[in-house]
């Protein structure tokens with residue numbers, strides 16, 4: 001997604017495998033990296049979590065390098081892996097309300113280090129499904145969660161043959177009513193998931209109420225603290241009040257995920273999944289002796305696995321400890337407050353709801369006159385032209401027919417505070433530049449194409465979602481032709497267009513299965529050999 005127009009021709013000149021020197025290989029790698037979006041300095045307000053401390057990056061790299069040759073598959077052969085994982089889980093449960101000393105249920109909190117948030121979420125669902133089956137559940141169980149729950153849970157539902165039952169949230173605040181979740185509890189529910197906070201709108205779900213109802217109904221309740229887990233323990237609201245309990249201190253919460261590659265400041269590839277009770281944790285495992293090879297015991301999805309990111313996370317924890325994490329959290333907290341105030345003062349924009357944690361979403365303020373409104377996607381495009389990358393989120397229609405507006409998302413990290421002097425005027429100036437410009441309509445984008453969208457399977461009427469071929473019937477050649485007609489296959493380096501608002505408008509307008517097929521094609525074509 002680079003947009004800085006780096007010289008791709010140069011970066012892309014490959015060398016024949018087998019003919020390059022070490023120096024040449026590394027030179028090319030650096031050239032390729034130079035075209036990436038910046039990972040440090042806070043200019044990209046998603047994807048990357050910069051502590052602003054190069055010493056931690058160096059430490060993480062040294063620790064990862066130390067573990068580079070190790071196979072995390074077998075902690076009895078590579079005992080360092082067992083020690084690191086034990087100490088990470090021990091620290092995590094202390095931080096996340098699973099301290100054995102404070103437990104009243106007698107169920108020790110234990111867990112595993114995984115390769116990331118998605119794997120933690122997948123395993124939480126697999127574990128709950130297996131326990132539901134073991135307790136006599138038959139058929140396809142449900143996973144109940146607000147529609148704002150991370151997409152990883154939809155993926156898990158698909159992979160593990162669970163029905164995803166998404167509960168609508170408020171379009172104004174992005175929050176869910178506890179009763180709306182509780183009303184859906186039943187014998188066929190294998191898992192309820194609530195977030196601390198949700199990614200799209202940073203809503204802290206009503207975890208106490210939901211978990212209590214789950215406990216009463218005998219249903220498992222997972223808290224997805226992938227993004228909040230390593231920072232909410234140090235978060236307070238504007239008045240300095242601490243948050244309501246949201247972690248394993250809450251009775252009825254049976255598992256919790258927290259990503260170390262987010263506010264643990266570790267390189268990508270590390271997260272923790274904690275369970276209340278050893279028996280629950282053991283249901284996460286896969287073991288087999290039914291083949292003639294080595295006995296297989298896998299706590300997580302992978303077999304052979306790296307231990308570098310684990311070591312990096314472990315090293316950072318050793319150096320930072322609670323106080324170090326708290327100091328970094330304070331930087332994010334101060335920066336978030338400044339940015340929230342900034343957006344609230346921008347005419348035509350509004351912050352969605354009452355965000356909890358170092359992230360928030362921005363929507364159009366529809367209470368002002370149309371010519372004073374700011375479309376968040378135009379706003380993000382204007383900020384991007386000024387060198388700051390905000391994340392555009394499409395709107396969706398929920399099952400109750402209520403539309404959630406399209407928004408722009410900002411994730412704030414400790415380093416953001418150091419760049420506020422630059423970022424704040426950019427946010428204000430970008431809004432001034434696009435105020436009054438209406439949101440792009442998907443119908444207009446298609447209408448502007450040659451033939452008015454005739455290239456679309458099903459023609460322009462496919463927009464309604466009622467015609468057009470099923471997305472599964474779209475072969476890769478047709479999909480590519482379509483992407484070409486939409487002007488999305490133009491770039492040789494995989495960079496997306498400079499103005500993303502029209503692209504997002506299409507994502508909103510086209511039927512989801514069609515868009516999903518087109519996005520699959522787009523990403524595949526970006527990566528595959530030409």
Ligand SMILES: *Cc1c(COP(=O)(O)O)cnc(C)c1O
Pocket residue numbers: 116117118119121150152195197198199224225226227259
């Ligand atoms: C990041 C995140 C995840 C998992 O994402 P990964 O990219 O796989 O780490 C899950 N839930 C929430 C709320 C997240 O923010």
